[in-house]
Amino acid sequence: MKQNKKEYVAEIIKLLLKSYKKVKCALNYKEPYELLFATILSAQCTDERVNKVTEELFKKYRAVADYANADVKELEVYIRSAGFYRNKAKNIINSAKVIIEKYDGKVPQSMQELLVLPGVARKTANVVLGNAFNKAEGIAVDTHVIRIANLLKLTKSDNPVKIEQDLMEIVPKKYWTEFSHLLQTLGRRVCKARNPNCSGCSLKEICPSAKA
CATH class of the missing domain: 1.10.340.30 (Hypothetical protein; domain 2)
Incomplete structure (x- = not known):
């Protein structure tokens, strides 16, 4: 089951990268x-x-x-x-x-x-x-990540610390920082809390919460 989840996450990352290319932190900063x-x-x-x-x-x-x-x-x-x-x-x-x-x-x-x-x-x-610093010691879990990780059935928790632990087990470490950005971008553009656009989502074929 764990291996299947890793393959599932790999597909999620592949599809989101295809949709959003290069994603980065949404906050503006220089230092x-x-x-x-x-x-x-x-x-x-x-x-x-x-x-x-x-x-x-x-x-x-x-x-x-x-x-x-x-x-x-x-x-x-x-x-x-x-x-x-x-x-x-x-x-x-x-x-x-x-x-x-x-x-x-x-x-x-x-x-x-x-x-x-x-x-x-x-x-x-x-x-x-x-x-x-380009150092991955964990996965940043915000409200977008909490909501979408649950919709994708990557976790059953609403506790940020537990969600981070669940994600770190199945997301390849090289994607830890990027994975947060991908879910956040999905949440802002498509999978909005109040009105998710499932039909326009690149994950609609594999998301267990997608609406027909």
Whole structure:
């Protein structure tokens, strides 16, 4: 059964790559710390909204030290529309301080070190490692991945940690970062939560949840 699931996942990856060619992180960034803070902002917020917020944010704060020394109230103004802005502002400032104090101002490149940063859980760490450093230590599980992995019957769980474990067993490691992007792209363009376009989906022939 496990081997069959691996073959099934290989077919999913093949079909999605054919549909979407080269996929990448939906968040805009140039530096690893920008991706880190953008991902912290993305919690319970759309990537589209985060990119609008960071367009101005990254102009105002141009280095990790700028965030570490930021006035929390001023930072809150810039990120308010991303939601939960008070907690996010504190996490960004405190993460920046840890990066300066412990890691010489550079975003750490291991899961263990990233998880020490305020506001960083496995999803955020996976996004940063996979996209900023091309290191795959896991699979980033967001709302799109949770929903579509269940629709594809790749997991029976709604717990992100368990879903990640299930996916890591059947998705080839070289695709761990890309697999998240593929499911996210599918979720944004076709397999939308409220109105999935099953007839226009490249997985319609193999998806067990596809509607006739």
